[in-house]
Amino acid sequence: MSQTWLGIREEVHRRLRDGEWKPGDLIPSEAALSDEFNCARATVNRALQSLAEQGLLERKRKAGTRVAATPVPKAMFQIPLLRAEVEARGSTYRYLLLKKSRRKAPRNISARMKLESAANLLHIKALHFSGDTPYCLEDRWINPDVVDGLSDVDFSQTSANEFLLRNIPYTQGELSLGAREANAEHAELLDIPETSALFEMNRSTWLDGLPVTTVTLLFPPGYTLSTTL
Amino acid sequence: MSQTWLGIREEVHRRLRDGEWKPGDLIPSEAALSDEFNCARATVNRALQSLAEQGLLERKRKAGTRVAATPVPKAMFQIPLLRAEVEARGSTYRYLLLKKSRRKAPRNISARMKLESAANLLHIKALHFSGDTPYCLEDRWINPDVVDGLSDVDFSQTSANEFLLRNIPYTQGELSLGAREANAEHAELLDIPETSALFEMNRSTWLDGLPVTTVTLLFPPGYTLSTTL
DNA sequence: AAGTGGTCTAGACCACGCG
DNA sequence: GCGTGGTCTAGACCACTTA
Numbered sequence: 141m142s143q144t145w146l147g148i149r150e151e152v153h154r155r156l157r158d159g160e161w162k163p164g165d166l167i168p169s170e171a172a173l174s175d176e177f178n179c180a181r182a183t184v185n186r187a188l189q190s191l192a193e194q195g196l197l198e199r200k201r202k203a204g205t206r207v208a209a210t211p212v213p214k215a216m217f218q219i220p221l222l223r224a225e226v227e228a229r230g231s232t233y234r235y236l237l238l239k240k241s242r243r244k245a246p247r248n249i250s251a252r253m254k255l256e257s258a259a260n261l262l263h264i265k266a267l268h269f270s271g272d273t274p275y276c277l278e279d280r281w282i283n284p285d286v287v288d289g290l291s292d293v294d295f296s297q298t299s300a301n302e303f304l305l306r307n308i309p310y311t312q313g314e315l316s317l318g319a320r321e322a323n324a325e326h327a328e329l330l331d332i333p334e335t336s337a338l339f340e341m342n343r344s345t346w347l348d349g350l351p352v353t354t355v356t357l358l359f360p361p362g363y364t365l366s367t368t369l
Numbered sequence: 370m371s372q373t374w375l376g377i378r379e380e381v382h383r384r385l386r387d388g389e390w391k392p393g394d395l396i397p398s399e400a401a402l403s404d405e406f407n408c409a410r411a412t413v414n415r416a417l418q419s420l421a422e423q424g425l426l427e428r429k430r431k432a433g434t435r436v437a438a439t440p441v442p443k444a445m446f447q448i449p450l451l452r453a454e455v456e457a458r459g460s461t462y463r464y465l466l467l468k469k470s471r472r473k474a475p476r477n478i479s480a481r482m483k484l485e486s487a488a489n490l491l492h493i494k495a496l497h498f499s500g501d502t503p504y505c506l507e508d509r510w511i512n513p514d515v516v517d518g519l520s521d522v523d524f525s526q527t528s529a530n531e532f533l534l535r536n537i538p539y540t541q542g543e544l545s546l547g548a549r550e551a552n553a554e555h556a557e558l559l560d561i562p563e564t565s566a567l568f569e570m571n572r573s574t575w576l577d578g579l580p581v582t583t584v585t586l587l588f589p590p591g592y593t594l595s596t597t598l
Numbered sequence: 599a600a601g602t603g604g605t606c607t608a609g610a611c612c613a614c615g616c617g
Numbered sequence: 618g619c620g621t622g623g624t625c626t627a628g629a630c631c632a633c634t635t636a
Contacts, residue, residue: 429603
């Protein structure tokens with residue numbers, strides 16, 4: 141009898157795999173299981189919570205623990221820091237500021253940031269390189285009212301991506317992934333044909349309800365984001 | 370004094386946000402914090418583990434808990450069940466089997482599945498619709514030696530995606546996301562222009578080391594996968 | 599060698615939500 | 618109401634890793 145929470149998770153997982161407990165079924169209560177496994181209830185709790193996090197179980201007070209009817213897999217991705225990702229592949233990371241200006245946010249941007257009034261934002265475009273190859277095109281809007289020390293940063297040297305991730309915290313964020321066809325500008329900057337399929341990552345963050353920044357990262361063909369299940 | 374682990378997580382999170390503890394810093398030990406917060410060490414442990422899971426802290430025995438030097442955000446995505454996703458938008462889900470055959474796996478597929486010998490696999494192509502609009506193109510290879518009851522399934526009625534997710538468990542899996550330019554076949558099947566950018570999702574699973582299935586899902590332009598941070 | 603996080607225990611109280 | 622999971626406690630032992 142393995143009384144570790146990992147051992148119990150493994151055994152419960154096996155019963156789910158083997159169909160001893162089927163989707164929709166109510167499984168025994170924590171008390172019953174802690175009795176069966178001859179361990180403390182807290183240990184069973186740890187194991188079942190872990191499985192519930194993965195989406196395999198659904199737990200409700202009083203109602204008990206059920207095997208998820210439709211096991212919607214959940215996958216955890218690490219969102220890359222561009223510099224770290226490039227250097228991890230053994231390439232040299234390089235960064236080039238393309239554009240920096242203060243502008244009123246266009247409508248789609250203020251919508252994305254949930255801005256009420258069309259505030260004056262800092263707009264930055266930059267290219268990230270892996271060796272001499274363009275690796276990622278960054279298009280970012282920053283709310284200067286929320287980000288301290290913004291005017292002190294030399295964005296021709298420090299990537300906005302890195303500065304913000306390292307220094308500016310947030311309390312909420314949204315992330316979405318998609319694909320987008322390259323336009324003429326993308327093609328030229330990323331040095332690829334104009335019809336290429338780009339991988340697109342959008343991220344927006346807020347600090348206590350105030351918009352901080354929103355960014356679109358575009359990656360040339362071949363880029364993938366991977367994880368294990 | 371809030372002695373809940375959520376309250377403690379919030380307070381520690383605040384100290385990270387406010388820079389009281391900076392990237393790379395060693396923060397007080399669990400014992401010290403449980404003393405400060407006047408609670409049990411287990412409660413502090415729960416809070417710190419939660420922050421470590423999110424990538425904000427790095428914990429090592431004896432070395433203590435450090436603020437992550439480069440806070441690599443981790444994001445959890447729910448991997449959609451196609452039917453559920455379509456129906457959640459209020460559309461009618463429809464499924465069309467395009468092709469079903471037994472073939473030796475081509476090299477790229479056996480590599481993806483980590484097959485040693487070129488086994489005979491079941492190859493399936495199918496289209497998933499949202500209303501009358503093509504929603505997703507599925508290209509799947511199944512290992513019949515591992516999947517029970519495969520010959521009993523009528524894949525003209527039941528989507529392989531759904532059958533496998535509901536009935537066939539796995540112990541390991543890989544998932545990768547990317548973008549791909551549509552070719553002539555994709556364009557015709559998905560009813561889109563030939564240069565469109567497709568969102569590509571690859572998933573492969575194994576059961577106790579044996580390859581179960583590998584699938585490529587292609588989504589037409591406009592599809593996004595989203596989550597909150 | 600010693601300090602730190604990882605985990606387990608036995609017990610307790612509570613909040614939720616089904617009947 | 619009352620059974621269930623959610624959480625907290627005080628204490629203990631252990632595993633890992635650094636000094």
